[in-house]
Structures are given as C-alpha cells and as structure tokens.
Amino acid sequence: MDKINLKYLDEVVYHEKLDNGLNIYVLRKKDYHTFSCYFITNFGALIDEFIPINEKEYHKFPKGVAHFLEHKMFEQETGPNVMDKFSSLLGTCNAFTNYEYTAYYVNGADNFKENLIFLIDYVQSPYFTDENVEKEKGIIDQERLMTLDQPERTFSLKILSNIFNNYEYGKTVVGEKEDIYSITKEDLYRCYNTFYNPSNMSIVVVSNEEEEKVINLIKENQSKKKFDKQGTIKIKETKEDKKVSKEYDVIYDNVEKPKVSYNIKINLPEIKEDLDLVGLSLRILLVSNFSKMSDFNLELKNKNIIDDNIGFSIGKFIDYGLITIRSNTIKEEEFLDKVKNKFKSLELSKEKFELIKKTFIANTVYSFTTTHGIMGYLLDEYFDKRKIKEDYFSKLKEFTYEKYIEIINKIDFSNDNITIMRPLDEKE
Amino acid sequence: MEYKEIKLDNYNLHLIKTDKFKSKFISLILVNEFKKESLLKNFILRKLLTTSSKNLKNEIEVTKKVCDLYNSGISITNSMCNNVLTTNFDMEVLEDKYTEDGLFYKAFDYFVDTIFNPNIIDNKFEKENYNLVIKSVKEYFEKEKENKGKYAFDKAYSLMDEENLKYPSNGLKEDLKNITNEKMVDYYNELITSANANLFIIGNIDEKELLNYLANNKNIKFYKNNNKYTNLIFKENTSIKKDEKVENNNQSILILIYKILNLTKRERNVVLPIFNRIFGGSSSSRLFKNVREKNSLCYGIRSSYSRTNSCLTIESGISHKNKDKVISLINKELDDIKNGNITKEEFEEAINFRKKNLKQFDDYIDSLSYIKQSNILFDNDDLDERKKLVDTVTIDEIVALANKIQLNVEFILKGDKDNG
Numbered sequence: 001m002d003k004i005n006l007k008y009l010d011e012v013v014y015h016e017k018l019d020n021g022l023n024i025y026v027l028r029k030k031d032y033h034t035f036s037c038y039f040i041t042n043f044g045a046l047i048d049e050f051i052p053i054n055e056k057e058y059h060k061f062p063k064g065v066a067h068f069l070e071h072k073m074f075e076q077e078t079g080p081n082v083m084d085k086f087s088s089l090l091g092t093c094n095a096f097t098n099y100e101y102t103a104y105y106v107n108g109a110d111n112f113k114e115n116l117i118f119l120i121d122y123v124q125s126p127y128f129t130d131e132n133v134e135k136e137k138g139i140i141d142q143e144r145l146m147t148l149d150q151p152e153r154t155f156s157l158k159i160l161s162n163i164f165n166n167y168e169y170g171k172t173v174v175g176e177k178e179d180i181y182s183i184t185k186e187d188l189y190r191c192y193n194t195f196y197n198p199s200n201m202s203i204v205v206v207s208n209e210e211e212e213k214v215i216n217l218i219k220e221n222q223s224k225k226k227f228d229k230q231g232t233i234k235i236k237e238t239k240e241d242k243k244v245s246k247e248y249d250v251i252y253d254n255v256e257k258p259k260v261s262y263n264i265k266i267n268l269p270e271i272k273e274d275l276d277l278v279g280l281s282l283r284i285l286l287v288s289n290f291s292k293m294s295d296f297n298l299e300l301k302n303k304n305i306i307d308d309n310i311g312f313s314i315g316k317f318i319d320y321g322l323i324t325i326r327s328n329t330i331k332e333e334e335f336l337d338k339v340k341n342k343f344k345s346l347e348l349s350k351e352k353f354e355l356i357k358k359t360f361i362a363n364t365v366y367s368f369t370t371t372h373g374i375m376g377y378l379l380d381e382y383f384d385k386r387k388i389k390e391d392y393f394s395k396l397k398e399f400t401y402e403k404y405i406e407i408i409n410k411i412d413f414s415n416d417n418i419t420i421m422r423p424l425d426e427k428e
Numbered sequence: 429m430e431y432k433e434i435k436l437d438n439y440n441l442h443l444i445k446t447d448k449f450k451s452k453f454i455s456l457i458l459v460n461e462f463k464k465e466s467l468l469k470n471f472i473l474r475k476l477l478t479t480s481s482k483n484l485k486n487e488i489e490v491t492k493k494v495c496d497l498y499n500s501g502i503s504i505t506n507s508m509c510n511n512v513l514t515t516n517f518d519m520e521v522l523e524d525k526y527t528e529d530g531l532f533y534k535a536f537d538y539f540v541d542t543i544f545n546p547n548i549i550d551n552k553f554e555k556e557n558y559n560l561v562i563k564s565v566k567e568y569f570e571k572e573k574e575n576k577g578k579y580a581f582d583k584a585y586s587l588m589d590e591e592n593l594k595y596p597s598n599g600l601k602e603d604l605k606n607i608t609n610e611k612m613v614d615y616y617n618e619l620i621t622s623a624n625a626n627l628f629i630i631g632n633i634d635e636k637e638l639l640n641y642l643a644n645n646k647n648i649k650f651y652k653n654n655n656k657y658t659n660l661i662f663k664e665n666t667s668i669k670k671d672e673k674v675e676n677n678n679q680s681i682l683i684l685i686y687k688i689l690n691l692t693k694r695e696r697n698v699v700l701p702i703f704n705r706i707f708g709g710s711s712s713s714r715l716f717k718n719v720r721e722k723n724s725l726c727y728g729i730r731s732s733y734s735r736t737n738s739c740l741t742i743e744s745g746i747s748h749k750n751k752d753k754v755i756s757l758i759n760k761e762l763d764d765i766k767n768g769n770i771t772k773e774e775f776e777e778a779i780n781f782r783k784k785n786l787k788q789f790d791d792y793i794d795s796l797s798y799i800k801q802s803n804i805l806f807d808n809d810d811l812d813e814r815k816k817l818v819d820t821v822t823i824d825e826i827v828a829l830a831n832k833i834q835l836n837v838e839f840i841l842k843g844d845k846d847n848g
Contacts, residue, residue, distance in 0.1 A: 084712055254573070358495055
C-alpha cells in the first residue's frame with residue numbers, strides 16, 4: 001500500500017494496485033457520515049476504433065458506444081435492478097461518460113460495505129439482451145434531443161470541432177441518432193470485455209472507514225472473480241495537426257444575440273515545462289486579463305462592446321491546450337479586434353499573480369471541506385495524469401512570479417480560431 | 429456541536445460551534461414582506477451590492493478584495509416563501525491555518541461593508557456601476573429562453589392564480605422599464621429597515637471575540653421588525669389550466685403543477701418528503717421506473733415539492749406525440765398511491781432514505797445553517813426532531829397526503845422540430 005501525502009492539506013491518499021491490475025485509491029475523512037465510491041474505466045467517447053479483446057483486427061464501433069454501454073450496465077440478469085438494489089442499501093447511484101472515461105458511483109451515509117461491494121459487483125456482471133438494448137434506444141435518443149436544445153452546448157462543441165482536425169471532441173458523447181439506433185448487444189459485449197477488465201479500471205473511495213479495511217474489502221471481492229489477463233489495449237492512434245482545423249466559422253441557432261468566441265490552440269509539449277505549472281500560468285494569465293478583475297473587461301463594458309462579463313476558459317485536450325475568450329455581443333468585429341489586440345499586450349502584473357494564487361489555494365482547500373469536493377479533486381488529479389500525485393498543491397503554493405513569466409513567454413498565442421453563433425433569423 | 433441563540437440589537441445571532449470543517453460560515457437572512465415588484469428589484473440590488481461599495485469603487489476592486497480574502501466571496505440569493513421574500517447573504521471563510529492569521533474578521537469586515545455600505549451618492553447608486561448592472565440584467569433576460577427547462581417552468585408557474593407563486597424569482601423583463609436608480613435606493617433602504625434579521629455563524633468560533641466584534645462594529649444596524657413566514661394553505665382547488673407554447677426546440681417539455689390542499693404542519697415537514705421519494709423524487713421512484721424505464725418515453729422525469737408554497741411539480745422532456753401517454757402514466761401512479769397501493773418495501777426504503785439524507789446534513793457547513801434557518805424562521809422542525817419524527821410516519825399518512833394533491837396546471841413547451 002502506497003501512501004500519498006497531500007502536503008499542506010493534512011490529508012493522505014492510500015493507493016494499492018491489485019494483482020489483477022485494479023488500482024485503488026482511498027482517502028479517509030474521519031467524523032464524516034457521507035461516503036463516495038467511484039468505479040472507473042478508461043473508456044470514454046473518444047475511443048471507437050480498437051482491437052477488441054481476443055481479436056486481431058481493428059474494429060470501428062458506432063459513436064456513442066461507451067455512453068450506451070454505461071446505460072446498459074444498470075441491467076442485471078437476476079435479482080432486483082441496480083437502482084432498486086442501491087435504494088434498498090440507501091445508496092444514491094449514477095454514472096456518467098465523458099470523452100476520456102466512464103464512471104459509476106454511489107454516494108451514501110449508511111451500509112458502506114454493502115454499497116461498495118454492490119457497485120463493484122454490478123459493474124462486473126454485464127447483462128445485455130437484444131430486447132434490453134432495443135428498449136434503451138428511445139431513452140438515449142431523448143437524451144440526445146435534450147442536448148440539442150442547449151445552444152451553449154452546441155456552441156462549445158462547434159468550437160472544439162473547429163480547433164481539432166482529428167481529435168473528436170467536437171462530437172457528442174451520446175452519438176447521433178443513426179449511431180444510437182445501430183448499436184447492438186454484440187457491440188456492447190465486445191467493448192465491455194475489452195475495457196472493463198480490472199487492469200483498465202480504478203476504484204476511488206472517500207469515506208470515514210479505515211483505509212486498510214476498504215482495500216481489503218475490495219481485495220477479497222476481487223479474489224473470488226476470474227479475469228482474463230490483458231495486455232495493453234490497442235486503440236487506433238489519432239494524430240492531431242498542430243494548426244487549428246478551421247480559422248473562421250459561423251453557425252446559427254436559437255439565440256437572441258450572437259455568441260462570439262476567440263480561441264487559441266496551444267501545443268503543450270512544445271513549451272517544455274511542467275504541465276501543472278503551464279496550466280496554472282495560463283489560468284492566472286486569463287484571470288488577470290479577462291476576468292472582472294481586469295481593466296479590459298470593464299473597458300469593454302463601458303464602451304458598450306459587451307453587456308455582461310467576458311467569458312473565458314482553459315482546457316486540456318490530450319497534448320493541446322485550448323483558450324477560449326467569448327461574449328454575447330452584437331458588436332462582433334469590435335469585440336474580436338479588442339481581444340486579439342489584448343493578446344499582443346498581455347498584462348503580467350505581480351500584484352494580480354499573488355491575488356489569483358491566493359484564490360487558487362483557497363479553492364483547493366475548499367474542495368477538501370466536503371466528501372464530494374474531495375472526490376472531485378481526486379478525479380481531476382487522476383484523470384489528468386492517470387494517477388494521484390502528492391505534489392500538485394505544493395506546486396501551487398510554491399509557484400513563483402518569475403516562473404510564471406518564464407512560462408508565459410514560451411507560449412505561442414498565434415494559432416487561433418474565431419467561432420460565432422448567430423440568431424436563426426440572421427440566416428439568409 | 430453546540431447551538432446558542434443570542435439576542436442582539438434588533439437582530440438575533442445564532443451560533444453553531446463546531447471544529448469539524450476547514451472553514452467558517454456566515455449567513456445573514458433578511459425576511460421581508462413579499463411584494464411582486466420586489467423580485468426584480470432584489471435581483472438588481474444583489475448585483476449592485478456585489479459589484480461596488482463606498483470602499484470598493486467598482487467590480488475590479490471588489491474582485492481583488494475577494495481574491496485577497498482567499499476567495500471569501502459573498503453569495504446573495506433570494507427565495508419566495510408564501511407571504512415573505514427572503515434575502516440570504518452567505519460567505520464561507522477558510523480557517524487561518526490554511527490561509528493567514530486574522531482572515532475571518534477581515535472577511536467579516538468585507539461582509540458588513542457589502543451590506544451596509546452601498547455605493548450611494550446623493551441618493552443614487554453610483555452611476556457608472558448602476559448602468560453596467562442594468563445592462564447585465566437586460567442580458568440575463570435576453571438569454572432567458574436558452575435555458576429551456578427553466579423557461580418552461582416559469583411559463584407554467586405564470587398560469588397559477590396565486591400572486592406570490594406566478595412570478596419567476598428574478599422578476600419579469602417587462603418591469604425593467606419601471607426601474608430607476610432612485611427607486612433602487614428606496615428599495616435598498618426598505619430591504620434593510622423593514623427586515624426581520626437573523627445572523628447565523630457556524631464553525632470554530634470564539635464566542636467572546638465574536639460578540640466583541642459585533643458590539644464594536646458600528647456599521648451593523650438593523651431595525652425592529654417581526655415579519656414572519658406563515659404556511660400557504662390551499663383550501664380548495666381552482667380549475668385546471670392547460671396551455672401549450674411552441675418554441676424552436678427539438679424536444680418538448682412537460683410541466684405539471686399540483687396544489688396540495690389543507691396541508692398540515694406534520695404533512696408539510698415530515699410526510700411530504702417521504703411521499704415525493706416514492707412518487708417521483710428519485711431514480712427508484714414510480715415515475716422514473718414506469719415512464720422512463722418501462723416505457724422508454726423520456727430520459728428524465730422528476731417530481732419536486734415546495735414545502736413553503738404547498739406545491740408539487742413534475743417536469744419531463746418528452747416527444748409531443750407521447751404527451752397523453754406520459755400524462756396518463758403519471759395519473760395512474762398518483763391514483764395508485766391515492767388508493768393505498770404502496771408496498772412495504774418502497775415505504776421502508778423511502779423512510780430510510782430520508783433518515784440518511786438528514787444524517788448527511790451534518791457533513792455540510794452551509795446545510796447546518798439552512799437547517800437552522802428553516803427551523804427558526806420557516807416553521808420546520810430542528811434536525812434532531814426531524815430525525816426522530818421520520819420513524820413515526822405511516823403508509824396511511826402518505827395515502828392521506830396523496831389524496832390532497834390536485835392538478836392545477838398542465839403546460840407543454842412544444843418543440844417545433846419535435847416530430848417524434
């Protein structure tokens with residue numbers, strides 16, 4: 001059992017890798033009634049072409065297959081259905097699929113052991129039939145329609161598809177209608193058998209139970225089950241071009257006012273710096289220059305170029321970073337000119353660096369005030385690097401202004417895209 | 429955990445001492461008489477107070493201050509509870525150990541400054557910031573339709589008869605034209621001077637030090653008021669109102685609003701959460717199992733209740749062609765409960781779930797504050813009492829409650845591209 005000390009936070013994460021390859025992470029929160037257990041497979045919406053286990057050729061599956069599989073894991077061959085069983089154990093269960101992984105979880109305050117074991121057992125006992133697969137299609141299609149009615153979401157996906165040439169972040173996790181209706185029971189079993197092997201999965205637990213007890217519970221459960229030995233899963237590699245996919249794009253949707261975005265694609269390995277520090281530097285840079293703290297934001301509001309605050313975000317997409325600066329405005333050109341020019345004269349003040357750093361420190365500590373906050377922190381950490389490391393918070397505390405400037409000066413902000421969403425009635 | 433109520437100058441201090449958390453929590457709740465026009469004014473005022481004060485001239489200075497206080501920002505929210513409109517000023521402050529010495533009282537100074545030291549010059553909010561706030565409010569209303577669920581919900585509630593239920597919590601766009609800077613100053617003064625004020629502080633607090641701080645802080649000034657929430661009791665149902673509105677959507681959204689007639693205190697506080705768990709409040713509920721799982725008619729369906737407003741609401745995203753079938757399945761489940769068809773298993777599960785949820789409140793510093801507020805100001809039982817009372821609920825009580833539920837509004841936001 002490894003001990004990962006989260007320095008400055010007074011917290012410890014225990015880690016163990018079982019013989020079958022399953023990774024377990026446990027954090028004990030004494031005096032808390034609430035627990036949270038996540039069972040995660042490294043299988044998300046980006047993966048749709050791979051060599052299924054015990055096969056030799058690559059096979060392309062319909063988009064949305066990881067998400068469909070997540071829905072169908074709630075079917076059981078015998079006994080009560082998963083929801084009912086968790087209800088009887090007073091656990092609140094659910095699951096979600098994103099681009100990188102699928103997570104099944106249960107939260108509760110009673111019957112810790114039973115909830116944890118049932119979480120593992122149901123995820124490790126798939127039951128797909130032609131009938132239950134067919135039945136799910138209508139439900140998932142309603143989920144697809146629900147997301148189509150969210151212009152904000154459509155806009156974000158469009159930005160991603162304009163940035164990436166080959167990474168498919170611009171496609172929905174759910175898939176298109178034809179994808180959903182083409183998925184079969186056989187597809188689900190082939191994906192399940194490949195990606196739900198313990199060697200491709202992790203369990204993360206936050207509870208008031210002793211760490212060793214939790215790990216032993218899982219060990220005992222796994223020792224009764226047999227799994228095929230699995231080597232590295234061969235997933236069709238996707239190479240991404242450095243350049244943005246499209247420099248300018250306009251779409252139309254059900255909005256009252258245009259949504260305007262200026263986006264920059266950043267090749268992270270080229271910066272040749274610790275990626276945690278690159279991430280911190282970019283976040284500090286954006287808050288300094290575009291948040292409510294910036295003169296720039298106030299200036300644009302006072303000049304009636306925008307009506308509400310500038311929106312900004314930074315995301316990590318495999319080996320690329322994506323900066324988005326956006327607003328709802330009818331003054332599209334003026335807004336874009338101002339933002340582009342701002343990138344030519346970025347403000348890098350020490351005063352703001354120190355203030356923003358304080359906020360980041362606080363946010364990390366805040367996340368450790370609730371079980372769900374801790375789980376959120378651990379999942380972010382894990383899925384950034386595929387393991388939880390002890391030094392993220394230390395890096396933040398010890399991050400210096402000089403290092404920040406050094407990193408920012410190495411970043412190329414010229415690889416840009418403009419994406420605009422205009423109201424439908426402006427479409428010719 | 430130790431609770432103490434202390435009467436101070438025209439307000440009550442409620443102190444919950446605990447060292448369980450890495451932070452402390454401050455919550456001031458103002459209880460004012462409900463007026464329709466207060467909703468929009470309250471929305472604007474919340475933005476005015478959090479974007480400038482006499483000491484922090486604009487949003488830049490406010491944001492820098494919050495950062496300097498390790499992100500101890502103030503969240504201001506409102507809530508309509510039958511005859512009263514409440515305004516909550518909440519702030520969480522990290523323990524000094526994780527930040528710096530004396531942070532709590534530095535943050536408290538900012539909290540007090542935000543509420544009692546607004547940027548009013550010559551009986552007007554400072555003009556530049558006022559104009560920016562009004563623009564941002566306009567922007568909020570322009571984006572209203574982008575959140576289809578909330579839009580459908582607000583449209584459905586606008587069909588209700590009761591004045592205090594039919595308006596969205598942030599007021600109406602059309603009332604914006606009647607707002608002036610002077611009226612906002614009047615509203616600010618009215619909010620402070622006509623409020624019943626209660627201050628809740630939770631965390632590892634030195635009582636003596638806190639009382640000393642409050643006594644010496646001359647900015648804190650409240651006025652004697654006894655505005656008190658009373659339960660909304662529907663005596664009889666009015667006719668069912670049905671409406672349909674077409675929007676540029678792919679999916680249709682169904683909203684059903686029910687009034688719960690002659691709700692007793694025990695039903696409101698103890699029985700209603702158990703009923704809702706069984707009926708539509710969870711993924712093991714009747715509605716989820718029958719409308720989604722068995723019939724594949726939707727992705728999400730849920731019922732929720734308003735304890736203070738005696739209402740139950742069902743919302744679901746569906747295909748319009750299935751509307752009648754969905755409504756018929758919902759009616760069947762409600763009728764089933766009205767007829768006493770509740771299994772022992774689902775009843776016991778709902779009771780146990782409620783107990784679990786009540787236990788979990790102890791793990792959240794803000795929940796401890798809201799639970800105490802609900803107990804002291806909104807005729808609810810305290811947490812220990814609630815835990816005890818759950819076990820006394822019977823199936824017959826759930827059936828009796830179900831029989832008081834009457835449909836009042838059936839609304840559908842039809843998607844023009846919803847072709848099934």
